[in-house]
Every structure is written in structure tokens, then in C-alpha cells.
Amino acid sequence: MGHAPTARQTGGVTTSAASGASGVIPADADRPVLRDFGSGAFGVYVHVPFCATRCGYCDFNTYTAGELGTSASPQSWLEALRGELATAAAEFGALPSATPAVSTIFVGGGTPSLLGGDGLASVLDAVRANFTLAADAEVTTESNPESTSPEFFERLRAAGYTRISLGMQSAAQHVLKVLDRTHTPGRAVAAAKEARAAGFDHVNLDLIYGTPGETDADLDLSLDAVLAAGVDHVSAYSLIVEDGTALARKVRRGELPAPDDDVLAARYERIDARLAAAGLTWYEVSNWAANDAARCRHNLGYWDGGDWLGAGPGAHSHVGGVRWWNVKHPARYADRVALGGLPAAGWEALTDDERYTEHLMLTVRLRTGLPLADLAPSAHSALDRVLADDLARVSGSNLVLTDRGRLLADGIVRDLLT
Structure with missing residues (x-):
């Protein structure tokens, strides 16, 4: 059946999947x-x-x-x-x-x-x-x-x-x-x-x-x-x-x-x-x-x-x-x-790549969905698979998770980012 949805939070805010990325400044810096x-x-x-x-x-x-x-x-x-x-x-x-x-x-x-x-x-x-x-x-x-x-x-x-x-x-x-x-x-x-x-x-x-x-x-x-x-x-x-x-x-x-x-x-x-x-x-x-x-x-x-x-x-x-x-x-x-x-x-x-990753991670979880225009060209083949597997549908100009897709939201994000 897949994985149930989860929400990872720290101190009231959703944590970044990009922690540890090159943009991080050492803790003892200015x-x-x-x-x-x-x-x-x-x-x-x-x-x-x-x-x-x-x-x-x-x-x-x-x-x-x-x-x-x-x-x-x-x-x-x-x-x-x-x-x-x-x-x-x-x-x-x-x-x-x-x-x-x-x-x-x-x-x-x-x-x-x-x-x-x-x-x-x-x-x-x-x-x-x-x-x-x-x-x-x-x-x-x-x-x-x-x-x-x-x-x-x-x-x-x-x-x-x-x-x-x-x-x-x-x-x-x-x-x-x-x-x-x-x-x-x-x-x-x-x-x-x-x-x-x-x-x-x-x-x-x-x-x-x-x-x-x-x-x-x-x-x-x-x-x-x-x-x-x-x-x-x-x-x-x-x-x-x-x-x-x-x-x-x-x-x-x-x-x-x-x-x-x-x-x-x-x-x-x-x-x-x-x-x-x-x-x-x-x-x-x-x-x-x-x-x-x-x-x-x-x-x-x-x-x-x-x-x-x-x-x-x-x-x-x-x-x-x-x-x-x-x-x-x-x-x-x-x-x-x-x-x-x-x-x-x-x-x-x-970085721009990190902001894109976070935008996709968070927005795809919303009922309003992710604007298709926000997807990078490299995500289009994964998008076709997600739609073919009935994990999401197109509503207007947005990608919206189906009921089944909500159970696999984290995996869908990983596919779209690959």
C-alpha cells in the first residue's frame, strides 16, 4: 500500500532536505x-x-x-x-x-x-x-x-x-x-x-x-x-x-x-x-x-x-x-x-536549486497542488510516470496528488527531483 504521509518539523518549521548543502555557513561564522x-x-x-x-x-x-x-x-x-x-x-x-x-x-x-x-x-x-x-x-x-x-x-x-x-x-x-x-x-x-x-x-x-x-x-x-x-x-x-x-x-x-x-x-x-x-x-x-x-x-x-x-x-x-x-x-x-x-x-x-527542491517538496503536498510551470524540464519524464500510475492528476494548470498519491508523496517528490 505504500508509506503513510508524514510531516517532519523542527521548532515549528518544516526542515530542509538540503541541510548540509554547500550554502551552509559554519556555526562560528559571522x-x-x-x-x-x-x-x-x-x-x-x-x-x-x-x-x-x-x-x-x-x-x-x-x-x-x-x-x-x-x-x-x-x-x-x-x-x-x-x-x-x-x-x-x-x-x-x-x-x-x-x-x-x-x-x-x-x-x-x-x-x-x-x-x-x-x-x-x-x-x-x-x-x-x-x-x-x-x-x-x-x-x-x-x-x-x-x-x-x-x-x-x-x-x-x-x-x-x-x-x-x-x-x-x-x-x-x-x-x-x-x-x-x-x-x-x-x-x-x-x-x-x-x-x-x-x-x-x-x-x-x-x-x-x-x-x-x-x-x-x-x-x-x-x-x-x-x-x-x-x-x-x-x-x-x-x-x-x-x-x-x-x-x-x-x-x-x-x-x-x-x-x-x-x-x-x-x-x-x-x-x-x-x-x-x-x-x-x-x-x-x-x-x-x-x-x-x-x-x-x-x-x-x-x-x-x-x-x-x-x-x-x-x-x-x-x-x-x-x-x-x-x-x-x-x-x-x-x-x-x-x-x-x-x-x-x-x-x-x-541556492536556486535548494529553493526549487523545497518549493517542490512542500507545494506538492497541498490540495491546491504544484504549478506545472514550476517543474524543471528534467522532471517531465518522471511527471509522465506519476500521471500514468494515477499518483497525481492535472487540475487546471497544477499537479494534484490523487488519494493513492498522498500515500506515496515522499516517493513522488524524489522521482520528480531525480
Whole structure:
């Protein structure tokens, strides 16, 4: 059946397949040399690196209180964040074009909800203090259901947040246990309803499918819960066993089986069918929305090749074809901010070939598809094979994946790039 769709993200942004390419500047080189803004949307991603516990499957740049000790805290992180935002605003102010209004903000992690409503309000205030927000800006925060409450959502709504993304993962207790998730199965649905009651029109629930031990019945239980929650957006990702995680060690020792590709593909088809029947339509391979307004505009900014500032430890930024990534540890991040300049660990100026690769990788995953005019001449023979194998179709002037093609999206990209 092929491979189920996946989404590789680091610090809230999709990672480049071209990392390590010739455009990369050593981490100890001068700070990023910025060019100018591109023509797309401009967003701000804020990385909150704190978690109460470490999930067994997670390889994101996150830290528990025990891991940090006294080297960093939410207070020192927020102070450093304010400094980075001020520095970035000054650097952008020196570019030829005026800094665009911020159209989207996404606060991710980690577990942003550990900051509480007041803490997250302070994060948004820090962005506002340094950048102009568009009148219709989308402002999202991720939250762990266990660290939310009706009062929490009411505080966020009053602060100016417009969208909530809740990590549900599964409604089956034994699946959550394998993932080392700390919330109880029913809490995600309750949190989603509390967010809606607080005035949030746009609420997302995240699912992970293909966890060792998960059955079709477990997945159906999760989908029943998602639909009962009345959310207008769902993200569903197949489990990836990342090197260096507790889950990877268990799989390597034979304590848990590795996810099966055919099972993952079948689960994806099951998810898509249930969500489509409920009126949620896919707009990116791993994301479904009830209508256009429910789509995550911040993520669309990544997929459409826009510009964004990634603030916080380990966050990635992209402006006008220049990408940089911050130092990872919160204490070292704060030290770098205090020294002045952007707290980058390294940067790269993307070549035309790298930008083409990333454009193809991301755009082909969208329901709107990849403009045929954007394909290099060398891709035309592969294009003919993709069309002949019913992996994609031509819709207007765009190449759009078929249902079968969505299961093989990564392979299609590789063929088109060969």
C-alpha cells in the first residue's frame, strides 16, 4: 500500500532536505547576512522549550525542569525572548523593504500552556512591542490538555489569541502510555469544548497514528472523540521512530515493534474517510479543515515559501532565501541574546536549486497542488510516470496528488527531483 504521509518539523518549521548543502555557513561564522524580505506572508514562530515530562517519541528541542536545573527558567527565557525580538526588529529595520505586518503568530514547543494564561499573554505582548500585527492576524498557541482550564482559555482569548492547537494524540489509554503522554484520554475533548466556549472559533486536535499496540478500534475511538469535540481542524501524523528517543531504544531492544508501513497507510485512509464524511477536507497531506477559514494560515506560510522569524531556543527563521537557526539550550540562548545580535548557531543562503527542491517538496503536498510551470524540464519524464500510475492528476494548470498519491508523496517528490 505504500508509506503513510508524514510531516517532519523542527521548532515549528518544516526542515530542509538540503541541510548540509554547500550554502551552509559554519556555526562560528559571522551572524546571518540578511538580504531582503520576499513577496510572501510574514509570520513569527515562538519556541517555548519547557515540558513537564519528556514524551518517549519526541526529539524536539525541549527540556524538563530536572534537565534544566537552575540554568534557565520561564522567566529568564521570556527576558531573552524579548531581547531577541527587539534585535530582530532592528535588523529587519535595516533591510531595503519595510518590515511587513505580521500576518500569523504561532507559539509552539515544548508545552506553551505551562506558561499559563498570563505568561502566554506576555509572549504576545512581546511580539506586539516589536512588530506591527495585521488587523486579521492569526495567533495560535499549542497546549497540552492537562495544563489548560476554562479560565486559561478565557485569558488567552482576552489577550488576542485566535486559534488553539491541542495535543490529543490518542483517546486510548494504553496508546498514550506507550507514547509517554501525560494527559487522560477524555481531557483533550473537554479542553477543546472549553476553548470553543471561551470564544475560539478555530480549534485543532493533533493525532498520532501507528503507535505500537494501537488497533483499528483504538483509532476509531480517537476519531469518535475528535468528531465529538466539534473542532474545525485536525492534524494527523504517522508515528516516526526518531533516533535518540526512548521509543527508538525500546524498538531497538525488541520491546516494541516498529511501525508497519502498510498498517500506517491503512490507518491514514481510515482517518481521511472518517474526517471527509464529517465535512473535514484535506488541504495538506496531514491536515484537514472544515472550511478555508479553518486552515492554519501560519503553516500555509511555511508551505507557500513565505518569510518568518523563529524566536526562542533552537527556532529556525527564513527571510528572503536566508535561513538561520538559533542555539538550542535555553541558558546558552539567553547568553547569546545578551551579547547582542541574533542568537544564531548557523545560517545558510539557499541556492536556486535548494529553493526549487523545497518549493517542490512542500507545494506538492497541498490540495491546491504544484504549478506545472514550476517543474524543471528534467522532471517531465518522471511527471509522465506519476500521471500514468494515477499518483497525481492535472487540475487546471497544477499537479494534484490523487488519494493513492498522498500515500506515496515522499516517493513522488524524489522521482520528480531525480
